[in-house]
Structure formats: C-alpha cells, structure tokens
Amino acid sequence: MLIGAVVAGVVFGLYFALVGLGLNLVFGVMRIVNLAHGDVLMLGGYAAWWLLSAFGLHPLVAAVLVLGVFIAVGYPLYYLVVPQLQRARDSEMLSLILFFGLSQMIEAVTTIAVGTTERSLPGRMLGIGPFILLGARLPKPWVFSGVVSAVAVAGVYLYLYRTRLGMLTRAVMVSRDEALATGIDVHRVSALAFGIALGLAGVAGVFAPFMLGSITPAMGPDINLTAFAVIVVGTLGNPLGTVAGGVIYGVALMLMQTYYSSWANLLPNLLLIAVLLVRPEGLFGRKTRRA
Amino acid sequence: MSPEQPLLVVTDLVKRFGGFRALDGVSFHLAPGEVLGLVGPNGSGKTTCINVISGLYPPDGGGVAYLGRAIGGVPSHLLARRGINRTYQSPKPFLSLTVMENVLVAATYGNGGTPPDLMGLLASLELDTLAGRRAGELNSAQQKTLDLARALATGPRVLLVDELAAGLNPAELGRMADRLRALAAGGMALLVVEHLMGFIDRVTDRVVVMNAGREFFEGTLATAIKDPEVIRVFLGGAHG
Amino acid sequence: MRKHPADLILPALVLAAFAVAPFLYSNELMLFNFIAFLALAQGLNIVYGFTGYLPFGYVGFYGAGAYGFALAVMHLHAPPLAAMAAGAGAALLLAVILLPLLRLSGAYFAIASLAAAQAVYEVVSNPALQHITKGPYGVSLSAVFAPRFSYYVALAILGVAFALVVWLRNSRFGLALQAIREDPVSAGMAGVSVVRGRTVAWLLSALVAGLVGAVFAWHISVFYPDTAFDLGVSIFSVVFVLFGGATTLTGPLLGVLILYGVYNAIGITVPQYFQFIYGALIVGLVLFLPNGLVSLLTARGLRVP
Numbered sequence: 001m002l003i004g005a006v007v008a009g010v011v012f013g014l015y016f017a018l019v020g021l022g023l024n025l026v027f028g029v030m031r032i033v034n035l036a037h038g039d040v041l042m043l044g045g046y047a048a049w050w051l052l053s054a055f056g057l058h059p060l061v062a063a064v065l066v067l068g069v070f071i072a073v074g075y076p077l078y079y080l081v082v083p084q085l086q087r088a089r090d091s092e093m094l095s096l097i098l099f100f101g102l103s104q105m106i107e108a109v110t111t112i113a114v115g116t117t118e119r120s121l122p123g124r125m126l127g128i129g130p131f132i133l134l135g136a137r138l139p140k141p142w143v144f145s146g147v148v149s150a151v152a153v154a155g156v157y158l159y160l161y162r163t164r165l166g167m168l169t170r171a172v173m174v175s176r177d178e179a180l181a182t183g184i185d186v187h188r189v190s191a192l193a194f195g196i197a198l199g200l201a202g203v204a205g206v207f208a209p210f211m212l213g214s215i216t217p218a219m220g221p222d223i224n225l226t227a228f229a230v231i232v233v234g235t236l237g238n239p240l241g242t243v244a245g246g247v248i249y250g251v252a253l254m255l256m257q258t259y260y261s262s263w264a265n266l267l268p269n270l271l272l273i274a275v276l277l278v279r280p281e282g283l284f285g286r287k288t289r290r291a
Numbered sequence: 292m293s294p295e296q297p298l299l300v301v302t303d304l305v306k307r308f309g310g311f312r313a314l315d316g317v318s319f320h321l322a323p324g325e326v327l328g329l330v331g332p333n334g335s336g337k338t339t340c341i342n343v344i345s346g347l348y349p350p351d352g353g354g355v356a357y358l359g360r361a362i363g364g365v366p367s368h369l370l371a372r373r374g375i376n377r378t379y380q381s382p383k384p385f386l387s388l389t390v391m392e393n394v395l396v397a398a399t400y401g402n403g404g405t406p407p408d409l410m411g412l413l414a415s416l417e418l419d420t421l422a423g424r425r426a427g428e429l430n431s432a433q434q435k436t437l438d439l440a441r442a443l444a445t446g447p448r449v450l451l452v453d454e455l456a457a458g459l460n461p462a463e464l465g466r467m468a469d470r471l472r473a474l475a476a477g478g479m480a481l482l483v484v485e486h487l488m489g490f491i492d493r494v495t496d497r498v499v500v501m502n503a504g505r506e507f508f509e510g511t512l513a514t515a516i517k518d519p520e521v522i523r524v525f526l527g528g529a530h531g
Numbered sequence: 532m533r534k535h536p537a538d539l540i541l542p543a544l545v546l547a548a549f550a551v552a553p554f555l556y557s558n559e560l561m562l563f564n565f566i567a568f569l570a571l572a573q574g575l576n577i578v579y580g581f582t583g584y585l586p587f588g589y590v591g592f593y594g595a596g597a598y599g600f601a602l603a604v605m606h607l608h609a610p611p612l613a614a615m616a617a618g619a620g621a622a623l624l625l626a627v628i629l630l631p632l633l634r635l636s637g638a639y640f641a642i643a644s645l646a647a648a649q650a651v652y653e654v655v656s657n658p659a660l661q662h663i664t665k666g667p668y669g670v671s672l673s674a675v676f677a678p679r680f681s682y683y684v685a686l687a688i689l690g691v692a693f694a695l696v697v698w699l700r701n702s703r704f705g706l707a708l709q710a711i712r713e714d715p716v717s718a719g720m721a722g723v724s725v726v727r728g729r730t731v732a733w734l735l736s737a738l739v740a741g742l743v744g745a746v747f748a749w750h751i752s753v754f755y756p757d758t759a760f761d762l763g764v765s766i767f768s769v770v771f772v773l774f775g776g777a778t779t780l781t782g783p784l785l786g787v788l789i790l791y792g793v794y795n796a797i798g799i800t801v802p803q804y805f806q807f808i809y810g811a812l813i814v815g816l817v818l819f820l821p822n823g824l825v826s827l828l829t830a831r832g833l834r835v836p
Contacts, residue, residue, distance in 0.1 A: 033638040084818055089386075093585065093637045094817050097773060101813025104766070108807035221762060225649060228642050262659045269650035276643050277631050345720060367719035377720060385713035388706065396710045399703045401722025441721055 005254040007136035011146035013250025015211050017243040018149035018204045019223065020230035021156060022197035028173045028237035029193040030082060032095030036103035038223030039110075040198050044070070044205020045215035046110060049119045059125055063148065063206045070202040074195030082194065083187060103220050110217040118214040126210060145207040152203055153243055156196070160239065169193055173237065229268040232275050297322050298358065298480045299344070299375075299449050305352030306336075306343050306504075313339040315504030316353065321449065326471060326481040328491045328512065331501035332524060337484040338380055340501075341451045344482075345377045346370045357449065371401035376442035377451035380484075382434035384441070386427035390418055393426055393437055394444040401445030409444065416440050416470070432458045436467075443474075450474065452483045456490040468493040488512070500524070537836040538700055541780055542693035545569070549686055559682060561795060563750055566685045567743050568791050571764065572771040572783035573692040574739030579769075580777030581699055582732045583712035584633065587641045587765055588648030591629075592622040592737040594760035596744025598655055601670040601754075602663070611675045615684070615745045622741020625651065626734050633729050648760065656756035669755035672748065681750040688742045695735055696780055708732055709778070767791070770809050773816060776823025780836050785824055 023037040034040075044066050051057040051065065081098060088094050127140025160166040168189045172179045180186050208215050226249075234245020252271065256264040297320035306314035314336045321327050329337045343350050349364035356362065362370060370376075385393050391409065398406035413419040416436050421429060426437055435455055442450060452471065456464055464487070471494045475481055485491050491498060492512050500508035500515055502524045508515055515521050552562050571593065579585050599621025603614035625647075632643050658666040699705030708728050710718040715725045748754060771790055776782030790809060798805030820826055825835045 033642075081814075081818065088821065090637065093583075093641075094821060096585070096638045096641055098814055098817040100769075101810045101817065104806050104810030104813070106810075108803040108810060111803040112807075221645075225642075225646055228646075262657055263653070266650055266653045269646040269653065272646045273632070273643050273650070276635055276639055347716060347719075366724075367716070368722050368724045371720050371722040379717070383714045383717040385710045385717065387713055388709060392706055393710075395703070396706050396718070396723060397721035399722075400707055400724075401720070438717075441717070445722055 001258060002255075003134065004136040005258040006251055007134050008138055008142065009251030009254035010247055011133075011138060011142050011250070012211065012254060013247030014146040014149040014153070014243070015204070015207065015246070016226065016230050016249050017234075017246025018152050018200060018207075020227040020234070020242045020246060021153060021239055022200035022204075023224075023227045024231040024234075024236065024242050025156070025193055025197040025200070025239050027231070028239055029169060029190050030086070030095075031092060031176070031237075032082065032085060033092060033099065034197070035096055035099040035224060036106060036220070037099075037197075037201055037227055038220030039103045039106040040070070040201040041205040041208060041223050042110065042215060042217060042219050043106065044202030045208040045219075046114060046119070046205075046217075047202065048206040049121060049209065049215070052121060052125070059121065059206050059210075060148070063203045066202040066206055067199040070199040071192075071195035074198035075191045077198075078191035078194040079187070082190065107217050107220055114217065116217060118216050119209065120214040121209040123210060141210040145210050148203070148207060152200060156200070156239060159196070165189065165192065225272065226268045229272040229275075232272055299482075300356040301340070301344065301353075302356070303353035304340065304343060304350055304355065306339050306348060307351045312504050314343065314350075317501060317505050318353075319499045319506055319509065321480045321482055323448070323478050323480050324475050325497075326475045326483060326495045328495035328498035329482055329484045329501065330486075330488075330491060330498055330515075335501040336504040337501055338453055339504075341377055341453050341482070341484060345375060345451055368400070371397075371445050371447075372403045374403060374446065374448035375451070376401070376445050376447035376449075378435065378438040378442055378453055378455055380454045380457075382431060382438050384426035384429070384434050384437045387425060389423055389425055390429070390437055390440075391422040394440050397441040397444040404446055407444060407446065412440055412443055416443075417466075432463065435459075447479065449480045449482070452481060452485075454484055454486065456485055456487045464490060465493075535701060535834070535836060538697045538780060541784070541836050542690070542697065545784065546686060546690055546693070549689070550683075553679070553682060559678060560750075563682055563685060565787065565791060566682075566689050567747055568767060568771060568787045569784065570685070570689040570692040570739060570743045571768045572775075572787050573689075573696050573780075574736050574743070575768045575772050576696055576777055576783045577699065577739065578732050578736035579772060580696075580779070580782075581705060581708040581712060582729050584729070584733070585637075585641045585769065586644040586736075587769065588644035588646070589736075589740055589768055590760055590762060590764040591644070591648030591651050592625060592740035593744035593747070593764050594648070594651060594655065594756070595621040595625045596741030597748040597754065597759040598664065598670075598744075598756075599741065600745035600748040601672055604672050604675055605665075605670065606663075611677065611681070611749050612684075614675070615742065615749070618745025618748065619738055619741045622737045622744065623734060625741075626737030630730060630733065633726075633733060645762075645765070648762075648765070652756055652760035655760070664756075667756060669753065670748075672752040675749060676752040678750060681746055685743070685746045685750065688739070688746055691742070692739045693780065695739070700778075700780065704728075704731075767794075770813060772823075774809075774812060774823055776825035776829070776835075779825050779829075782823050782825045782835075 023034055026032060026034045047066050048059050048062040051062040085091050085095050085098060123141045126144040129140060130137040131140045131143045160170055168184050171184060172186055172189050176186060230245040230249045231242050233248050235241035253264060253267055256267050299321040302318050303316045304314050305316055317340060331337055342348055344355050346365055346367035354361050354363045357375060394409050398409055410419060413422055418436060418440055426434060455467060459467060468490060471481055483494060495512060497510055498512050498515055499506045500521050508518055508521050549562060549566055553559050575589055596618035599618035600614045603609040603617035609617060629647050632640055635643055655664050656667045660666060707723040710721060710723055711725050711728050719725050771786030772783045774790055775786030794805050828835050
C-alpha cells in the first residue's frame with residue numbers, strides 16, 4: 001500500500017507540477033499573481049470536453065489545440081493589462097485583485113454557457129485497465145496524464161534553457177530592471193511567458209477530468225490553492241522547483257488519502273501555510289526575497 | 292575631538308547578509324553636539340551601519356551602545372522613543388498622509404518628552420506651506436526634507452542622516468547644511484552619510500572613512516584627503 | 532486630530548433607517564443580510580483600509596463566529612447572548628492562532644489567509660467530527676430562534692463596526708495604522724509599534740466578522756458549513772470595500788448599498804450575471820480607479836467621511 005501510494009503520488013506530482021507551472025512562470029517573470037490561473041485551467045477542461053463531445057477529438061489533440069489557442073490569447077492579454085499594472089506602486093497586490101476580478105468574469109461566463117453541472121471525460125479515452133509500475137497498479141489515464149505533464153514540463157525546461165528567448169526570459173526573472181537596461185524587449189519576453197503560462201494551465205485543464213475526477217465552473221479557487229501550495233513548496237519564482245513541489249505535494253496527498261482519507265482535503269491548505277511561515281523562500285530556494 | 296562623553300559608541304560591529312559581510316568590524320563614537328561624517332565608496336557599508344544602529348537589523352557581532360547601554364537588536368520604535376532617529380537615502384514618507392499627519396504620527400508615538408510645535412518645525416524646514424498636502428504630491432527633495440522633519444518631531448538626541456543632500460540645489464544645500472549645524476549647536480549628535488564632499492566639508496567636525504565594511508581612517512576631512520590610504524580607496528573605488 | 536461630525540451623521544442615518552425598516556418592509560432576511568454585509572465590509576475595512584492586509588479568508592472568522600455560537604447553544608445550552616460571546620471568542624481565538632500570517636506580505640498574506648479559512652472549513656465540515664460539529668449535515672438551533680431580537684442585535688453590531696471605523700479615522704492610533712500601511716520601516720522609526728498596531732487591527736477586524744457570523748447563526752438558526760464558510764462572504768466583502776474605497780466610512784457603505792442592491796435585484800435569480808458584473812467592475816477599478824468610487828472625490832482634495 002505504501003509503495004502504491006508513493007508511485008501514484010509521483011505520477012500525480014508530475015501532473016500537479018503542470019498545474020502550478022504556469023502560475024509560477026507568471027510570478028517569476030512578472031512578479032504578479034494570476035488569481036485567474038485556476039479558471040484558465042477550468043477553461044482548458046471545458047475546451048477538451050467540448051472538443052470531444054462536438055467533434056470527437058482525442059484529449060491529446062485537444063491539448064495541442066488548447067496550448068496554441070491559449071498562447072495566442074495570452075500574448076495580447078498581457079499587453080492589455082500587465083504593463084498598466086506594473087506601473088502601480090503595489091503591483092503585486094493590485095494584480096491579485098485584478099486577476100481575481102477576471103477570475104470571477106471567467107467563472108460567470110462559463111456558468112452562463114455550460115451551467116453548473118459537473119462534467120467528466122470517459123477514462124477509457126486514455127487507456128483501459130491498470131498499468132503496473134514498480135508493482136503498483138495505476139489506472140492508465142493517470143499514467144497517460146503524468147507522461148503528458150512530464151513532456152510539457154520538459155518542454156518548458158528546453159524553452160528556458162535551450163532557446164534564445166528562454167535565456168532572455170530567465171534574464172528578466174533574475175532582474176527586470178537589468179534586463180530593461182541591457183535592451184531586452186522585456187514586454188515581448190513577458191507576453192510570451194504569459195501566453196505560455198496560460199497554455200500550460202489549459203493543458204493541465206484538459207487532463208483535469210482524468211486526474212481530479214470532474215470539472216465545474218467553480219473549481220478555480222480550489223485549483224489556485226493547490227497550485228499555490230505546489231509552487232510555494234517548490235520555490236516561488238523558480239519554474240523548475242515546481243516539479244519538486246508537485247512531486248512532494250502529490251506523494252503527500254496520496255499518503256494522506258491512503259492513511260487519513262477524511263483529512264486529505266486539509267493538505268494543500270496546511271502545507272501552504274506551513275511552508276509560507278517556516279520557509280517562505282520554498283524548500284529548495286535560497287533566501288532571495290522576504291515574503 | 293570632543294571633550295564630552297560619547298553619546299553613541301559603535302564597537303566592532305558586524306552585519307552579514309548570507310555570506311557577504313556588509314559590516315566587518317566597524318568602530319567609532321559620536322559625542323553630543325558633534326557632526327560626524329561617514330564616507331566611503333559605494334557598498335562600503337555606510338547605509339547598513341545606519342540601518343543597524345536604527346534597529347532595522349540586529350547586529351551579527353560587536354555592539355552599539357547609547358548612553359552607556361547596549362541597544363543592538365532593540366526595535367526601531369523603542370529606539371525612536373529613546374532618542375535615536377534617522378532619514379533615508381530614498382525618501383520614505385507616509386505617501387497618502389498629509390505632511391502634517393506625517394510629523395504628527397512621529398510626534399505622538401516617537402517623542403519621549405514634550406512634542407515640539409509642529410507648525411514651527413515645518414516652518415523651519417520650509418514645509419509649512421505644504422502642511423495640508425499629501426506627502427505623495429511632494430517632489431523628492433521635499434520628501435527627504437519631510438523625512439527629516441519627521442525624525443526631528445521625535446526630539447532625537449542622535450540623528451542619522453543618510454544622503455540628505457542628493458537632489459538639492461546649491462541654495463537648498465547651503466540652507467540644509469546650516470540647519471544641521473544648528474541642530475548640532477543645540478546639543479544633538481549627528482552622523483551624516485554623504486557623497487557630496489563639499490557638503491561633508493561644510494557640516495562635519497570630523498569624518499570616519501569606511502571601506503569593505505570597516506573604518507580605516509578617522510580625523511578631519513582636511514587630513515583625510517591627504518591620507519594615501521584614503522586616496523587609494525577612492526581613486527581605486529567606483530565613486531569619487 | 533479634528534473631529535469630523537460627518538463621520539457620525541452618516542452611520543447614525545444608516546442605523547436609524549435599518550431600525551425602522553422592518554416596520555416598512557417585510558423581507559426581513561434581506562434587510563438582515565444588508566446589515567451583515569455593511570458590518571462585514573467595515574470590519575474588513577479595519578484591516579484592509581488601515582493596515583493594507585487583504586484577507587481573502589475573512590469568511591473564516593465569520594464561520595468561526597457562527598460555529599462558536601452554534602456549539603455553545605448545542606453543547607452548553609447557552610442563552611443566545613452568551614453564545615454570541617462564544618462566537619466572538621471563537622473568531623478571536625482563530626485570529627490569535629493566525630497572527631503569524633501577519634509576517635507575510637501582500638499576496639502571500641491574502642492567499643495564506645484563504646488557505647486558513649479553507650482549513651477551518653475542512654475541519655468543521657469533516658464527517659469524522661460529526662458528534663461535535665454535525666459535520667457536513669449542518670446545525671439546527673431552533674430552540675433559540677428569535678428573528679426580531681437577533682435583527683436588532685445585528686444592528687447593534689453594525690453600530691460597533693461603524694464606531695470602530697469612526698474611531699480609527701479620527702484617532703492618532705488610526706493615523707499610526709495608516710503610517711504602518713504606507714511604510715512599516717518609517718512607521719517604526721516614527722515610534723509606532725508595527726507589530727502591536729497590526730495585531731490590534733487584525734483582532735478588531737476578526738471580532739467584527741465573528742460577531743456577524745454569530746448573529747447570522749442566531750438569526751438563520753439552520754445552516755450548513757458550506758453557508759457559514761461560503762467563500763462568497765469573503766468575496767462580497769472584498770468587492771464591496773474595493774468598489775467603494777477603503778479607509779473611508781462611505782466607501783464600503785456605498786459598495787454594499789449599490790452592489791448588494793444590484794445583487795438583490797438581479798443576482799439572486801441569475802447570480803452569474805451579477806458575478807460577471809462585479810468581476811468586470813473590479814478589473815475596471817484596478818485599471819482606472821484603484822482607490823474606489825470615493826477617490827473620484829478624494830482625488831479632488833475633498834474629505835469624504
């Protein structure tokens with residue numbers, strides 16, 4: 001039972017890393033908090049549900065489409081709101097409020113469009129029966145989603161460390177002011193990062209029905225708390241630390257569900273508070289900022 | 292230099308940030324009625340020194356004694372009430388409060404004795420006509436002066452002045468120098484960090500020159516500028 | 532500081548209007564909800580307007596107050612007014628436990644407070660604690676049901692919330708809190724005890740929410756953890772304060788009267804339309820009017836009560 005919980009936890013952890021990655025990328029590059037992150041994820045889920053029910057598209061195809069469309073939407077959205085925000089004195093706090101408003105709008109529109117009914121996708125789409133991994137029996141959709149998550153995370157790694165734009169993105173993360181001074185087009189780099197972040201949230205949403213059971217228009221705030229727990233554990237502003245945060249979170253969640261199932265919902269909340277209070281720089285971070 | 296007992300004694304003060312020793316054993320003392328200049332290249336630890344003395348950070352070694360009692364690690368608001376105050380390199384007024392409210396807070400909470408006549412205080416710093424304006428509407432030089440007004444509203448015996456002169460025009464510089472001298476003449480002890488050597492020359496009785504977190508010269512500015520070590524640090528350093 | 536009589540007139544008018552309203556208008560529950568949100572908005576105003584901390588988990592104190600009241604009635608058979616004190620005590624206890632959160636800044640504090648409220652909800656609604664809290668099945672307090680009495684107790688709580696904000700706006704302590712909000716380092720150097728100031732504001736703010744939660748439990752008498760810890764309570768309070776403008780008496784008041792008015796007109800039947808409207812309002816406010824409606828006047832140098 002222990003091995004099973006740990007293995008499932010790692011698989012879920014990869015998925016949770018994907019859930020947190022976009023939020024962390026935005027924070028790392030722009031120092032703003034996208035409180036609509038959970039709602040963007042929810043939109044990705046509904047997109048997958050709609051593409052399947054209307055066109056019979058496989059979730060993997062839906063994931064690729066969602067990624068492209070969300071990047072395309074995120075890029076101009078950045079220009080619409082973020083530069084204006086960053087001129088303010090307390091942009092971090094204002095961003096929290098603004099994206100909270102945006103999150104309410106997204107939730108409202110989705111509710112108007114699809115109602116409040118929970119939606120799910122048939123798990124058999126991603127494989128039937130269990131998958132044996134290190135002696136643990138896991139449903140194939142979990143493994144499928146975990147693998148896709150790992151691929152997406154690896155893609156972000158390659159972008160950040162193997163491309164020129166990615167290198168510039170990391171420069172902006174280290175110091176926005178220095179990057180501006182050296183002539184980097186900070187807005188273009190940030191807009192792309194913003195788009196990618198929405199795209200990642202959307203992809204996470206496509207697999208949400210398989211990993212989280214179902215989707216509803218009101219799932220955003222819960223997702224935000226989970227995503228926050230993951231990225232705070234794995235160091236704010238460091239997208240790759242998110243993987244470690246996701247795995248720790250996933251394993252902890254599976255252990256809780258195995259041994260103290262009725263208290264498992266407490267986990268993201270307590271983990272988030274505990275890490276913020278004890279090590280606000282994250283478990284793997286150096287002390288770079290005072291939270 | 293001063294016949295009186297020192298008000299503030301800094302001994303082997305150490306402050307580390309991670310592996311970096313911003314203060315690496317700095318020592319000096321400050322007597323009532325004296326203006327001491329603290330000079331050195333950028334990054335030599337001048338502002339950190341003020342931050343530790345004013346209670347923003349606890350020291351990691353050595354100590355600060357005020358009126359013969361150790362004050363290292365005592366929080367700012369208690370130091371303010373005991374008579375230590377400061378200004379900031381970049382001004383830090385309460386932006387949404389009016390000029391008068393800014394000094395009123397300090398006079399109410401930071402003054403251990405009888406609060407001064409606030410309108411008179413503002414008038415002496417040429418801020419009286421701005422009393423009803425929000426601090427956020429002031430220009431940078433006015434905000435720095437407001438920081439000074441707020442510090443003075445607490446009735447300090449030791450005043451730490453961090454780059455007050457930057458941004459002032461020559462006429463304002465002269466008036467500011469006269470004000471600081473007048474405060475010293477009234478018995479206040481001042482520690483002045485400043486890059487403008489003309490201003491240092493005009494207001495200080497003596498200077499302590501710092502480099503890499505410790506002091507290496509102490510005396511008048513006139514002798515300092517003839518000291519080969521001082522010349523080496525300043526010409527070799529980034530700032531003149 | 533100068534005393535501003537307008538700061539007293541406005542609350543007095545509101546209190547008087549709600550005192551006579553039940554005799555003129557039959558939907559007492561709606562009036563009660565107005566009072567509750569007026570008080571919650573001013574309670575949130577204490578901590579957000581005067582110290583800059585925005586607790587998204589403000590509903591946690593409200594829920595703690597409601598369950599403090601309910602537990603006192605169910606297990607101790609406490610009379611309602613004593614149970615009110617228990618509710619306030621529960622909220623204050625939670626606030627004390629959460630004091631370390633004040634070490635966090637801005638967004639971290641907002642998120643952490645939300646996580647804390649969710650954690651309390653998970654505990655209260657947990658089926659494993661059914662013998663104490665009745666878990667997710669909710670509580671019924673019909674033995675103490677007294678709608679008219681509890682309505683006027685709620686009005687008294689609103690009076691307390693108004694009084695706290697009037698006091699903060701006209702006292703040096705309130706000025707010191709604003710100084711902390713603007714610049715904690717400078718405030719400390721001006722002699723203000725930053726920790727003490729924030730703690731007092733936090734506890735007062737929690738007290739108001741706890742009292743409102745307790746009187747809600749009394750007035751409604753049958754409720755579930757989902758209603759007592761409804762995130763909507765936090766969201767509405769935050770939106771009302773932001774919309775009207777924090778730190779003033781008028782701002783949160785306007786926010787509740789206008790937006791909760793709109794909510795009652797259209798929001799109850801089609802809540803998502805209302806949700807969309809206030810979502811859009813928030814986005815617009817942050818971009819164009821970050822200090823709320825009242826800043827249309829305060830930006831012109833006018834003093835708004």
